[in-house]
Amino acid sequence: MKRNRISIKDISKALGLSNTTISFILNGKAEEMRISAQVAERVLAYVKEVGYTPNYLARGLVTGKTNTIGFIVENIGNPFFSQIASLIEEQAYNNGYKIIYSSTNGQTEKAVELIRMFRDRGVDGYIICPTEGLEDEIKQLREENRPVVLFDRYLPKIDSHYIGINNENAMYEACRHLANKGKKHIALITTDSQQTQMLSRLEGYKKLIKERNLNEYILYIPYRERKERLLSDFEEFLKKNPMIDSVCFATNYLAVGGLEVMRHRKIKIPTKISVLAFDDNEALRLFQPAITAVEQPLEDMAKLIIDRLLVDLKLGKVTDKTFHKELSAQLILRDSTEKA
Template sequence: MKKKITIGNIAEQLGVSKTTISFVLNGKAREKHISESLEEKILQHIEKVGYRPNQFAQGLRSGKTKIIGMLVEDISDPFFSSVARQIEEIAYKKGYKIIYSSTENETEKAKDLIEIYRSRQVDGYIIAPPPGLEKEINDLLDDNLPVVIFDRTIHDVDTNTVLVNNYASAYDAVAHFIEGGYKNIAMVTLSSDQEQMLERMEGYIDALKRIKGVPLIKKVIYHDRKETSVKEIQDFLVSNKQIDAVFFATNYIADSGLESIKNLNLNIPNDLGVIVFDDHQLYRLFSPPLTAVSQPIKAIAENSINIMLEILDGRRSLKDKKSVVLDNTLMVRGSSLKRN
């Protein structure tokens, strides 16, 4: 049987003290004035030899498990997977591990996952919450557990938030259509009370007021069968032949919408201009490339995990709440070219 590797073994191999190894494992390298180069050397060696500290034993000794729980809508979504990956990378360098789960935007599932994370005694929570999670998040805060909410707001909860300006981004996207000569601009969005979706719809409606435009809004059900969404969007476009541009509120809605447009043999942008909220690297490869609202994924990830680490490392009080609002960027490409 393979001999278990201990902190003592690692200290001997690297020629440093066991205390130094412990400080690095507990994320206290900066606090104890351990250089970044030594911290990196220790972490790389730990990974190389396959040392696995007992997280729960550590938790009993230090009051920390060095684990952060993360809840997102759908970890397979390019936006959430990219944010989670960058958060995981930053956390790992600071001695923390991330465990994450998808809520599928279902409140009861999110509640169950929080209970599971509580049983694992995670140190903090980074959450993109579905509606109706106010009590559970406030319970975490009442128990002095740090919470960072990102991507969307949640009412009656006073905690740290990392958001983007959904209203301004949607407004600017529709204004871009208007400046390009489009007049009958539709929006395809979720049938949802999620705050970020409502903000995007509000931005769309207010931008249309510039040309006294009539809102044309199609709402589809979250994670409905794709065939159903495609058919509904297709019927919407057929029933409203005056539509000359469409603003899709998310990239996964756009997936269904683009299939609908293809099925109707409509040409982008000659027959229909297209803008998508949430950029994707493949959008540049479409013909024509798709104009999209690009969210600052790196900044979202860095702000979310850095706020959490500041609290966990004692550099920020639980009562010192921080709210960050980031700007998006409209990536203008061929799908929204000016009309003749």
């Protein structure tokens, strides 16, 4: 049998108290409004007994706040996003906010729909890993005084808060490590995406190759067809370039697929080809041999993201001066490059 939702009006009628008194108690303002402890305890005991849950949307219409944050990423199942989501959720909860998650799968149309859905639900702020072509939506959110923080990547045409890492330097240092190990034919496996973090990683690779006067070996996996094309394209790339002695994967999902191909072809790592990847995760740590990886400072990023958002939420408006911060990443050395 379906249970009807209990409202504040129902509670006030059952206990013989005003709606206002019930509301103050449920919002933790009993002492501030000089409501006796006995009355507050009575209300809270009854609320627990009947299983009352607040209607956050209705509350938001009254207070202008729902204490919720919309969190939009490319794929919440990706270890990078799931790890940082967990850290952000904990810090948001400690500050009185709940997180609502969603994934765009890299689709601009879906990202637009999600932002509009969150707006309709009255979320107080947005944490977004943007897709390409999302400029108009982010601009509109800021014009509506809705706090937004972008992370992992940014939109060059939009002035907005952004937290990420120095992707160019991180990739440069990773490739420099390979070059210092004596590698002469370093390949980069990336996508054709125009996302800023991918372009910066590409520039870091090219900078090292030019500096050491080496040949470029770049495989661009079509971003929209990455699941269908990665395995076949990478296998063909290895066949055409047998001189490759090391490979840098620009993302962890490219690394997982690429390692599958290398295992199928019985390529010995690192004897034949050294391997490193962006965004350390459990799969890379457990692979045999363990894979050298670029580790992003997730805890520091999460704290900066939520702290920056809270500033605007507490002010109740979007600040004119935007905050841009790029942190340093760390190269975690493992057997895939160290035993060659």
